Amino acid sequence: MSVFETSAGIALTETHSVTATAADGFASLGWLMIALPLLGAAVLLIGGKATNSWGPMFATIMSWAAFAVGLGVIFQMTGLAAEERSLSVQLWEWVSAGDLSVNVGLLLDPLSMVFVMLITFVGSLIHVYSLGYMEHDPDKRRFFAYLNLFIAAMLILVLADSYLVLFVGWEGVGLASYLLIGFWNWNPAYATAANKAFVVNRIGDLGLITAMAILFATVGALDYATVNESASSMSQGALLAVGLLLLLGACGKSAQFPLQSWLGDAMAGPTPVSALIHAATMVTAGVYLIARSQAIYIETPDARVVVAVVGAITLVYGAIVGCAKDDIKKALAASTMSQIGYMMLAVGLGPIGYTFAIFHLVTHGFFKAGMFLGAGSVMHGMKNRVDMRRFGGLSRVMKVTWITFMMGWLAILGVPPFAGFYSKDKIIETAFVGEGWQPWVFGFTALIGAGITAFYMSRLFFMTFQGKARWEDDQHPHESPKSMTVPMIILAVGSVSLGFILGPTGILENWLEPVFGHPEHHEPVLAIPLIIALTLTLVALGALLAYFMYWKSEVATEAPEGTAITKAARRDLLQDDFNEVFLRKPGEGMVTMLVATDRDLIEGGMVGKTTGSLAGLSDLLRRTQNGFVRSYAMTMLAGIVVILGAVWVMQ
Amino acid sequence: MTGGEATLFWVIAPAMVLGALGLLFAHKAVHAAMSMALVMVSMGVVYIAQQAEFVGVIQIFVYSGAVMMLFLFVVMLVGVDASDSLVETLKGQRLWAYLLAAAFVVVAMAGVASVTFREPVGLAAVQEEGTVTALAREIFERQVFGFEILATLLVISVMGAMVLAHHERLRPVMNQRATSNATVRSMKWLAGKPNPGVYARHNAADTPALLPDGTPTEESVPRVLVARGQVASVTEYAAVTESTDEGNAPNTDLEADSEGEGQS
Amino acid sequence: MTLVAYIYLATILFTIGALVVLTRRNTIVVFMGVELMLNATNLALVTFSRMHGTLDGQVYALFVMVVAAAEVVVGLAIIMSIFRARRTASVDDSNLLKL
């Protein structure tokens, strides 16, 4: 079935509407995945100082325990037929009124379990890493509590069986992200960054809420099963609205254009946080949401195109910003944004793209987390400096970091046989599928994006590890402790191997088939070998350019003036300036005006004038009480005359 | 209204209005009171003309005779000369008063004018027995309750006037006997105080008498004058009257007496 | 020429009485204005009595006279007590109580 011919009303041939069966056996304990890290967070937060000593370790154990439960569930699932791999765990009835009834229920299906694996495994690794990274922080316990809270929320997000429960996780990860970005909020800028992340996310959340409102008004339910079932009977308008609103939500969470502005600032958080939340897991939730809502997007090609367009824009946008950043974390953040753009593009392409999007999501989770941890390791050794212009030549002093980072670098570049090659290339290929203008635009965008990615990631890698040391005088870089390097190594192994383990073997595709169905194969508008060749060429060109500019040449320790584009890219392509001028300033003006209105017009005017005129009237009337008897007599006579006159007039 | 009555009306009505206007415009309160009396008396005449002889007579006797006299008495007490400035002090009072009065007259008269009265019945029928008898029958058969209750009003007016105008005796009465008893008991000025000085050229209460030794004595001058410092200087007379016999008439201390007496 | 003329007369006198109250400042004269109003009313009563051919009106007029007399007594007593205190008979001077 052709993707772009699909329209409302055509019966679905897909198998995506596999109905979930009640989980039994080990899977019925699936809620433990959420409960364990939640317990960890609760114990650490409520326990207070008493848990300072053993709390971080406890949290880490809880995280691993969640991973273990997840593994158990997957193990049980593999024993089931593909169609039966959708298990539901109903916990309790949560919201219920009138037609609305939402249970707190978990949906354990291949898609959610992929995410569970990614989240718990990478998350646990980062717990371990943090044991080292945060060792000397006075608020370490709180940090681990938040991490556990994040894991729990993220698992709620992916395990939810309805949009509303998903939303709990959705905002839960937002909260965790807020808390962790602002973890060092004694720095007001960091606190602002945290606020920004939360508020921008809220804009997306509004979309999600409204989407749910439309769903409820049209379908009468919010659980995936019902929505998926009734999607075909929804009107086009509703479908398009839901599709776009869900996309808005996804944009907020995944830092997609136009809600991307918060991600760069979010690097204020400790680096493990950036690795976990702002690279590997949370920011991919948008992709998950769209993939999860495939039933809706299948019915509304228009919305899907918008998804793809957003993905394409962000892809390039992130890439351009990434070229200009000198802050290692911000450059990585821009890269994340760009990579998620790829995923968005993929899910925007429809059923043929879902699997690749998820594939890239997983591999990206590994290599990006690995690189972030590497960056953290660098910062650990460089007294928390992040300016790449003062790095350079670190390959000699931080061997492990260097090599693990290199694995990630190669993976993201898409160099065969590293993981990125398998996942990203598939997306580029898929982007070339279709008819009309779309394959050309999306395909070449993806292609060029790959080239730019190669340039800026190489730039990052070379500026940091290669070339001459441009360290400040007080720096004595050193390798990080084992607790940090081991997770890096594990992630590097993933970056190297996940691609060919999951991709060519078809493991992931088969695993996800019950969810996404098996899309018919489509030929891209260009030959696949040609696409691969073009891609690799562009990647090589980008890397070479970077080699000459940032390894062979001298890198200035102060950023050069640069062109207008460079300047704009350094400022995130003026997104903050745009927000400042078009959102914050008007908003501030509005608030000022309203405060003034409230004070002057409503309280001072409506209320004040009323009371004031009452007092004035009182004074005026009181003046008639002038103490003269004759005056009083006159008012009486006047009254009488008026009364009699009134009677006269009345008759 | 017969021709005679009409004539009377046209004579007396303007008089009454004039009297009323006199009340309105007279500068002096006395003149106002006299104008008022004119109205009252005329009113009595009108009553009589209207076959209300008893009422008319009472009007003249009681109203003009007693009430108006009471008014006049008070006017006198307050001061006959107290003239009332006709310059208005309250802003707009006069103008508005006239306007309102005019409006009132217009409205009231228009009201009366709009009424079609039935043919007057006249009092001939009810007054067959005689004016006073008929009136008495009316009062004591139908209006007796009002009549009885009016008595209360009279008591009240007496009580009210008493409270505001009656000086209650606060000390025992100082009659002649009590005064002389007191004088004797005090053993002072048993024969009375000396009279003020009486001289050939000068004869006044403010002049102190001279004692046998020629010194003036303040005891002879009324206390009030002493208090006011109006005692005439005695020195200029002292030389001239050196050889004159001083009088020794009893002194009457008016102040002391009048103090306890109310002026009821 | 009917009896209504008396009513008109009574109205005029009544109004003049009211006018006296409103414009004169001597308390006693003001009070006389009130008396004039009562008298004017009496005239109306007596006239109406004649119109209706009943004696009620005359009786009423008599009663009103008694009432007026009682009022005069109390009124003059009040006026006198004020006069003693303030040495003035102007109503405008009684102007301490206001606002």
Add this chain to the structure above:
Amino acid sequence: MTDFPWLTLLLLVPMVGAAVVAGMPRGFARSRELAMGISLVTLLLGVLIAFQFDIGSSTQYQLSEVYPWIPQFGVSFALGVDGIALSMILLGVVLVPICLLAAWNDVPNGNNRRQQTYFALMLVLESMMIGVFAATDVFLFYVFFEVMLIPVYFLIGSFGGAGRAKAATSFLLYSLLGGLIMLVAVIALYLQGPGGTEGFLIQNLTGLPIDASTERWLFAGFFIAFAIKAPMWPVHTWLPHAASEARPATAVLLVGVLDKVGTFGMLRFCLQLFPEASQWATPLVMTLAVISILVGAMLAIGETDMMRLIAYTSISHFGFIVLGIFALTTVSMTGSTLYMVNHGFTTAALFLIAAMMIQRRGSRQIADFGGWQRVTPLIAGSFLIAGLSGLALPGLNSFVSEFMVIIGTFQTYPVYAVIGSMGVLLAALYILLMYKKVATGPAPEEFAGTTPDMSMREKFVVAPLILAFLVLGFYPKPVTELLEPAVQTTLQNVGVSNPAPTSVDAEGNER
């Protein structure tokens, strides 16, 4: 036991308790403990009553008692509760002990008389609160509605901050004005009804055939009073004054419970007694509600005084409640009623925790704070939780209700729902900006280390509130089960039914 006058007893316990507290001799220094005991007894009684309540019952008002009071006016002393009333009463009896605990040191020791007065007034207030929600006689409701003002007036005026006299007066006059306007409507309503000695009973006044214009006037009379009470824009200006000048415990009871009378009244009186007029007025009411949501939130963003800011957030939240009520769907109304409960806890937490900081800092101005997360981490942390509840974070109490309001409203009035949901975004702004200014940043030197964190008493104040957040956030079902039948009855009385999902229609694809 059903004949036992449970509600009267519930009403009397704090009332008599207040008399006892106030009547204690001057030397009695334990009025706080006594008042606390009484409020706990009331709480216990309230819980007992909740167990007497039969959710499945088909009668609208349960535990009802009707005694003739002023038969000449048709007035009965009639009490009874439906789910909504019961939940509000429970909210009240739960919050009072918490507030008493929070108010423990409001009146310094040494002035026993003043302490007795203070706590007696709080108990009187509790009694009135119970009465106003339990009354099933319009007149009786009105009586409680007005009398309630007096204890609050004295609580603000005698025990409040520097601007207390003005705040108390403006609070009182606003409420009184609204109440008096309602009085005329109450009277006119009675005359429309069957009259007689029980003519003021709500059930005798429900479903009257009133002609349209009269009904609209009557609706307006009631609605103005409730809008002032709730408070809705533009008659809200008394609230920030009252809430900021009052003692925090008073502010909690005022904003958290008493003001609910406004929205409660809209549900019970405006909608049920004047269904036609309610629907006629819906566009206007909804517009006001949306303005309240947005303006309240923006004013909160622009506010510099912490207590006033919290008051403004309440205006915004009340906007949501009204929005849901007038959307006339089961979901939105259940959401609104649930919101009424949730908002009670949220506001309580915000006010009380803010007050803890204010008391330590000695200023209400947000600008005077900064870095308090490092001075009093526990207080700051609980403040954040309370704030998150205020911005309706899923998992905490407010979310469920706010969400229900929005999606329920969307069913019937999508535009209002969408505009109103902007409040969700603004809520994030005002809460987080405040938290940022108060708690984050470098630790202030003059306070760090020397200022004590939460005391044991304060922990006991905060703990039940946070517990309530979580329970109501994750398991609101007991409450919604309580509320929903009442909401259904209300909707039945209004005569509307829920819109069916559009896609289920025969021609679901057409819109």
Add this chain to the structure above:
Amino acid sequence: MFEAPEISYAALLPLIIVFVGGLVGVAIEGFAGKAKRYAIHLPVVIATLVLAFLAIIMVARDNQGATAAGAVVIDGPSLFLQGLLLVLSVIGILVMSERFGGETPDAFTQAGVSTPGSVEEALATKMGATTTEIYPLTLFSIGGMMLFTMANDLLVMFIALEILSLPLYVLSGLARRRRLLSQEAALKYFLLGAFSSAFFLFGAALIYGYSGSMRFDVIAASIGTEVLMDGLLVPGVLLVATGLLFKVGAVPFHAWTPDVYQGAPTPVTGFMAACTKVAAFGAMLRVFYVAVEGARLDWAPILAVIAAITMIVGAVMSVRQTDVKRILAYSSIAHAGFILVGLVSLQQSGVTSTMFYLVTYGFMTIPAFAIVTMVRSSGTEATHVSQWAGLGKTNPWVAAAFSFLMLAFAGIPLTSGFTGKFAVFSAGVEGGYAWLAVIGVLASAVTAYVYFRLIVTMYFGDSDDDTVVINASALTLFAIAFGVVVTLFLGVVPSPMLEVAQQASQFLR
């Protein structure tokens, strides 16, 4: 031969008792030594009033009907209001008799005749002069008020009006302190009272011209039959109304109220405010409901407008007032407006509600003024609002009582003030005057501001050191306590009193 009319003296017994009591008082004045007069007067007066009250209960049982050739009617409303008058008079007289530890009633001058500030006055004070004439005067006034409510004849009503007014004129001028103000109040009250009664009389004359009689039954019967003479009736009715509205202080005949209330001795003000209103509204009820009800279309709208203006002006003028007594005076004006709302409804419930409101108003006004007598600053009453600051702290009981009364004035539920307001507004709405009720509640809100300002001053202000509350004897305290209890009782359990008022609301025509 004369045929003496049937006069049921049994039915008139209460009135007779009061008047005889007054005469006994006159006799006491004449024969008892001045040192003993107070001690004799007080029990006699109280006994008179109590006896009269008992007599009313007796009369109510089986002596209702018109008597004295139809000049008076003893029926439900008249008996109810007379009973009310007597009870109010008892507490009013108790307050008047308060001596605050002195020899003579504290509020009254010891020598009404003396010039203020004169030697004579000082002497009179020193010698223990008394003005115990107030007792018989008050009793006569009460008699006049009672008669006012039962008069079935415009002239009897006029006489009653004078009987009740003349003593009040005199009493107003007898204050012990600030005597110039007091005399001025008397003069103003007297001149304006006489002025208004002249209008009353003129109106009565016009009505007489219309119907040929002043008996209410005759007037009622002639309405509708004497169509050609309607030009006399309506102005007549309105002029009569003028005289009555003056007595209750309705706008625009209200100007005297604040001045007189302020200048008169405070206990007299309380007595006057409460009892005159009762009597005048009683008379108004009878005139409007019995005599001229048939012409309601002509006068009811005007009365309604007057009610509205009265409420508004009374409320608004009090806003900026700073003298407690004047505040109470303006409040009395506003209350007159509220009562008029009930009256103008022309319903059966209008009678009930008017009478009930009068009960509530009476029992809150007298205690309020009684409390004013107790608050002193350097010997004289501290009537400026600012002088009451901090009373809540220094004298909690007094402040509490006064605040409670203020709440009642403001019409807060569970006080009689609310029940009363509810009653009159109900009647008003029932009678088709919903707009009046709306104005009424708005005015209530404005007045509430004023009352609450007083409460604010007492409770939330800093105390004025000069102001003291002097210890009152049991007389005043009883009066205050009684009033407060009644106010509370009628707020919480108004049913019995409403029942009585309802039973008594039927006029005999």
